Amino acid sequence: MSDDENILLSEDQGAVRVLTLNRPKARNCLSMDLMTAVRGALADAAESDSVRAVVLTGAGPAFSSGHDLKELTAHRNDPDKGRAFYEDTMRTCAEMMLAIVRLPKPVIAAVNGIATAAGCQLVATCDLAVAATDARFATPGVNIGLFCSTPMVALSRNVSRKAAMEMLLLGEMVGAEDAMRLGLLNRVVAADRVVNEAVAFGRTIASKPGRTLKIGKEAFYRQAEMPLDEAYRYTASVMVENMLDAEAEEGIGAFLDKREPNWPR
Known part of the structure; x- marks a missing residue:
């Protein structure tokens, strides 16, 4: 070859x-x-x-x-x-x-x-x-x-x-x-x-929830190029949107219920 x-x-x-x-x-x-x-x-x-x-x-x-x-x-x-x-x-x-x-x-x-x-x-x-x-x-x-x-x-x-x-x-x-x-x-x-x-x-x-990984990877690289105060404002808004996602709802619920999460697809 x-x-x-x-x-x-x-x-x-x-x-x-x-x-x-x-x-x-x-x-x-x-x-x-x-x-x-x-x-x-x-x-x-x-x-x-x-x-x-x-x-x-x-x-x-x-x-x-x-x-x-x-x-x-x-x-x-x-x-x-x-x-x-x-x-x-x-x-x-x-x-x-x-x-x-x-x-x-x-x-x-x-x-x-x-x-x-x-x-x-x-x-x-x-x-x-x-x-x-x-x-x-x-x-x-x-x-x-x-x-x-x-x-x-x-x-x-x-x-x-x-x-x-x-x-x-x-x-x-x-x-x-x-x-x-x-x-x-x-x-x-x-x-x-x-x-x-x-x-x-x-x-x-x-094995981790896919949308959460996507959100996290994008946020990591974006915040790394920002001044500290801007990075905190940006990541706070990311956390809010992530919190409203079905994956966070299921993951947190599973943690509180002491069960394995059933990640939504």
Whole structure:
């Protein structure tokens, strides 16, 4: 199979959809076709009533090495020296990252190997992340004269400013345990358990009421960009609307009645 065939694999494991970046020979670098495929798969997951969570992983020894530099370099011979293609690439990448954030279902990265540049950005963008003990992370663009400016958006929203700047300015690899300590990861597990652990994460989340998860995920990302007083006003209004939802009525009633909730569908 060539890297151009079936560049994104999809498999449902119960209520969890596992999406696998499938360009192993190219270290799952993010070509335009692959980014477009991921966006389409996320849209499909959003519309599926049976999918309650998404796991994103990579085939082969890498999660993702970032943008497809060979594809980008090939467009230097365009009449505009590649400007239009580069703009399209960065726009498509941003749209893919935003699709993850805006998906009304959690997305969990299962990091099976290196995640560098936009690949590291992809991990940081996912709601949760599980990594293999030998996974490594970097934003190494500074080493090749291309600062990781778009990866820094997600990275700086996951780790401290000092940690983000260290990764961005030094461009060095960070091991899985250090990445978890910095806040980039939730769990580090043996390599042969990465996808299963992420799926287990997803199944636990899938057991929760769906509309409540949707409300909570959207509110989390919106309030994070607000000043403190505005965030409290916004989340208070979200809580009121959530309280009036049938899921909250059933969940609170079940808690008070000391019974298992029967979530409305």
